[in-house]
Each structure stands twice: as C-alpha cells, then as structure tokens.
Amino acid sequence: MIPYLHLWSVHIPTFGLMLWAAAVAAAMIMERSYRRAGIDADAVTMVTVAVVAGIIGAKLWHVLDSPWEFREMGWAVLWDTAGFAWFGGLTFGIGALLLQGWRAGIGGLRVLDLGAPAAAVGYGIGRIGCFLSGDGCYGVATRLPWGMSFPHGLEPTYERVHPTPLYELAAGLAIGLWLWFRARRTRPAGWILGEYLVLTGAARFLVEFVRRNPKVLWGLSNAQLASLGSVVAGIALILWLARRPAPEPDKAVEPFEKVA
Numbered sequence: 001m002i003p004y005l006h007l008w009s010v011h012i013p014t015f016g017l018m019l020w021a022a023a024v025a026a027a028m029i030m031e032r033s034y035r036r037a038g039i040d041a042d043a044v045t046m047v048t049v050a051v052v053a054g055i056i057g058a059k060l061w062h063v064l065d066s067p068w069e070f071r072e073m074g075w076a077v078l079w080d081t082a083g084f085a086w087f088g089g090l091t092f093g094i095g096a097l098l099l100q101g102w103r104a105g106i107g108g109l110r111v112l113d114l115g116a117p118a119a120a121v122g123y124g125i126g127r128i129g130c131f132l133s134g135d136g137c138y139g140v141a142t143r144l145p146w147g148m149s150f151p152h153g154l155e156p157t158y159e160r161v162h163p164t165p166l167y168e169l170a171a172g173l174a175i176g177l178w179l180w181f182r183a184r185r186t187r188p189a190g191w192i193l194g195e196y197l198v199l200t201g202a203a204r205f206l207v208e209f210v211r212r213n214p215k216v217l218w219g220l221s222n223a224q225l226a227s228l229g230s231v232v233a234g235i236a237l238i239l240w241l242a243r244r245p246a247p248e249p250d251k252a253v254e255p256f257e258k259v260a
Contacts, residue, residue: 002132018129023051026115026122029176033114033183041104046111047118050096057092090200090230093119109190116196117180123200124172131165139164139210162210171203188241197234201227 002014031043094112101111130137134153139162141147147160175196183192205227213221220228 014132015129015135018132019051019055019126022122022124022126022129023047025125026051026118029118029121029180030115033117036184037114039106039114041106046097046100046104046115047122049100050093050115051122053096054089054093057095058089060088060092107189109193112196113183113187113189113192116192117176117183120172120176120179120196120200122172124169124176127165127168127172131163131169136212137165138162138212139207140212142210161212164207164211167207167210168203171207172200175199175203188244190237191241194234194237194241197230197237199234201230201234205231 006012027044027047030047034041034043097111097115098108101108104111106114127137134150134155134157136153136155138148138150138157141159142162143160144162146163148163149160150157178199179192179196182195205224208221208224208227211221211223213223216222217225
C-alpha cells in the first residue's frame with residue numbers, strides 16, 4: 001500500500017491525489033457531455049462545486065453514522081482523511097448540481113443527466129485512493145486468489161481480505177460507460193439520472209455484502225439501506241417519466257469522436 005508519496009520533504013496523501021484525479025476525469029467527461037449536447041456552460045466549475053459539496057456531505061454523513069468516532073476524536077473527526085459516506089456524498093453532490101443547473105438555465109434534471117456518466121467514473125477513480133491508502137474500506141476475510149492484505153495501510157490488516165475498492169472501481173467504470181452510450185440519444189430529462197441511481201445503488205448494495213460495515217437493520221448495513229433508497233428513487237423516476245406524454249422521436253447525438 002502507498003498511503004503517501006514521499007517526494008523529498010513533501011508527503012502527498014494518495015487518497016487526496018486520487019480524489020483530485022477523479023475530479024479532473026469527471027470534469028473532462030462533463031465537458032464532453034456538454035459539447036455533445038450543444039450546451040455552453042462551465043462544466044469544470046460545476047464539477048468542482050459538486051465535488052466540494054460531495055466531500056462535505058460524505059464527511060457529515062459519516063460523522064452522523066459513526067457517533068462513537070465523534071465522542072472519541074471530537075471535532076477533529078471532521079478533518080480526518082478517513083471516513084467518507086457514499087450516500088452523503090451522493091446527496092450533497094446531486095443537490096449542488098441541481099442548484100447550478102437551475103441557475104445556468106439548463107434545468108436540474110437535464111444537468112444531472114449530463115453529469116451521471118462523469119459521477120460514475122469519478123467515483124470509481126476516487127476508490128483507487130481508498131485502495132492505495134488502505135483506509136479501511138476493504139472487505140471481509142477471503143480465500144479467493146485475489147484477496148489482499150493491507151499491512152501498511154492507514155487501518156492495517158494482516159489477513160487476506162476482499163479488495164472492495166477495486167470492485168467499486170470496476171463497477172463505476174462500467175456504469176459510466178453504459179450511461180455515456182445511453183445518453184447519445186435524446187431521452188426525457190431525468191431518465192439517465194434514474195438509471196444512474198438504480199445502477200450505482202445496486203452496485204453499492206451488492207458490494208456491501210463483502211464489506212466490513214456493521215449491520216444495523218434486517219441484516220443490512222446503513223450503506224445498503226441508503227442504496228435501496230437510491231434504487232427505489234431511480235425506479236420511481238423512470239416510471240414517472242415513462243407515464244408522461246412521449247417526447248419528440250429519439251434523435252441520435254453525434255458520436256463522441258466527432259465532437260472530440
């Protein structure tokens with residue numbers, strides 16, 4: 001594991017470095033989505049604001065979800081580099097994009113559709129930071145051949161465990177690719193967002209079965225309950241859109257290569 005990169009007297013945390021890489025990748029994909037849709041807006045600023053909001057939300061949700069850490073560490077837990085909750089980041093990030101889409105005149109649901117592929121890929125890349133730092137986001141013990149130990153991680157473990165950040169990286173990239181190609185055709189505003197909520201919620205729900213998070217209700221973790229909420233919200237949104245009057249016939253959007 002590589003929790004820090006040591007460059008002379010400078011020590012760079014790999015978690016923060018990969019978070020920056022995730023933001024850059026998301027901004028690039030968002031900007032391509034805008035160009036493909038013919039929208040003139042500042043995608044980089046929108047992604048930056050959404051990332052900052054997501055980090056704040058992820059940390060606040062983690063603190064609320066883990067009150068014992070606050071009792072032990074006090075306010076210092078807010079500045080700790082470990083402990084970020086997926087659902088808090090998702091909620092605050094979506095809220096930030098909704099507000100920015102409304103202010104830019106794009107529309108809240110429309111901007112979330114455009115940002116869905118970027119969010120999926122950015123999340124996956126961000127998980128590399130969890131993997132490199134060994135911050136405790138790995139899974140339970142396993143005998144599978146790809147099981148790994150994290151003896152030098154921020155939260156070390158010496159037994160072979162599921163490298164769940166890599167599972168989430170693969171899921172994030174796959175979901176992002178699927179949504180990118182799905183968004184090539186005109187669909188009702190909010191449809192791609194609905195698919196994103198269903199797919200990312202399902203992926204997190206499944207990976208939680210091999211994560212080390214405690215179970216709180218019906219044998220499920222807090223993250224799984226939140227994931228179910230994401231899936232239900234996504235299905236409800238898609239069903240609502242499907243019942244609305246049909247939009248204009250789908251028109252193919254110019255391929256990525258033609259706008260690059």
